[in-house]
Amino acid sequence: MKMNELKLVYFSPTGATRKAVMETARGIDLRSVSFDFSVYREKRPALKFAHDDFALFGIPVYYGRVPALFMEYLENISGNNTPAALIATYGCREYDDALLELKTEVERRGFKVIGAAAFPAEHSIVPTIGSRRPNKADMKTISEYGIELNRILRKEDSFGHINIEIPGNTPYKKYGKNVLFPKADSGSCTLCGSCAKVCPAGAIPLKEPKKTVTSKCIGCMKCVRVCKQKARSVNSLKMSIAERKLKKICQSDKKAEVFL
Template sequence: MKMNELKLVYFSPTGTTRKVVMETASRISLKSVSFDLTVHKDKKPSLKFKNNDFVIFGIPVYGGRVPATFLRYFENLSGKNTPAALIATYGCREYEDALLELKTEVESRGFKVIGAAAFPTEHSIVRSIGLGRPNKEDLKTISDYGIQLNRRIHSEAAFEGIQITVPGNTPYRKPGSAGLVPKTDVSLCTECGHCAKVCPSGAIPAKDPKKTDKKLCVSCQKCVRICKEKARYVSGMKLRMLTDRLNKVCKSDKDAEIFL
């Protein structure tokens, strides 16, 4: 079968997953089109793919699961036995049920998973964990994953025979929250509204960007990262407590796991 296009469907509030997806994609010899689902959209885009497209799905792991914000876009997602590869990035703790959940969700919408990978990265909340990852060595591993996927999609053999097994359990872990809803230092905020524009969950009102809807916020830290005035921050005490907890359970030198 002659392959059509490479479609990149990802969620990446602090940019790490995007980097990993792009590195993988750079090894696939097909024209690529990106569907960055990080920016909140009231009208969900249509994500309908052909049987000769190849789709890479990329997510950061949140509480050992696929971020619920990303799955909300799946109501408009469909494939026609479309080959797909999965990428989960995680902050050197665990990815638990995330790959299994992602695989189950995409397969139930008409995709055939032909590869999956979990890549340990810098933790987007406590950045000293896995600091600087993906590093040069990681990028080599990620790029090798891309090379192997490229071989697979261009080989004559049909995808039907491929069975990918990923770790994880059902019922999935209960979705948790990092509980780190950012606050605004009103003395620094210029109300430029940039944070409201880029918030993945629509938790910051455009008319009053000093506020955050705690129920909608997913603690992704995007607003903290992008605010030029450094007006968005998380409580020092909560961050210290989380840092202590994560330092005990994360291992900054974890290895990537690839399932082909």
């Protein structure tokens, strides 16, 4: 089918999902436009995609689900029988119901899912889990995923008959509650505000960047990663408990999975 434009719609606080989305997009022979929801937007933009657009949705798995914040953006996005592909990156525990949930939600909004993939990545809370993933072999699988999607887009005249099976269960896993709130250390914080500017949840006041509004914080760890002074961190006791728990249930040798 003759296609118009590739729409990249993603949420990627610590960059792994973005990397997978961009590598996949490299294989797709279309001009692309990005909608990156990893930076806070007070207004959720209303986006309408055409039947000859191709949408690539990318999310990190949070608590085995689609991040709640991304779901808020998705509410305002609609397709017109628009073909779409999905990417979920996860921190080597499990992706549980996240891909199934994403497929169900985008199809409810007028998209037709023709491909989906789950890629293990460095764990954004404990980066020693799955460290340096996606690795070379993962990147090859990711790149082949893009090439295969491109082939399907070129080959098919319509996508209605495509029905891909994705693992997952309903009712979906219960959404977890964040208890890891990064805060700034008074000594090293220079009040530069770079954490506040990039927080996807708007949880750090620009005028008081040492603070975190815990009712808004989603624990994505973006502020910890961007702080050049390394001033932001989670309470060390809470972090070591989380680390111990995660190290027991994550396996750094998880395989990339593609569903076409």
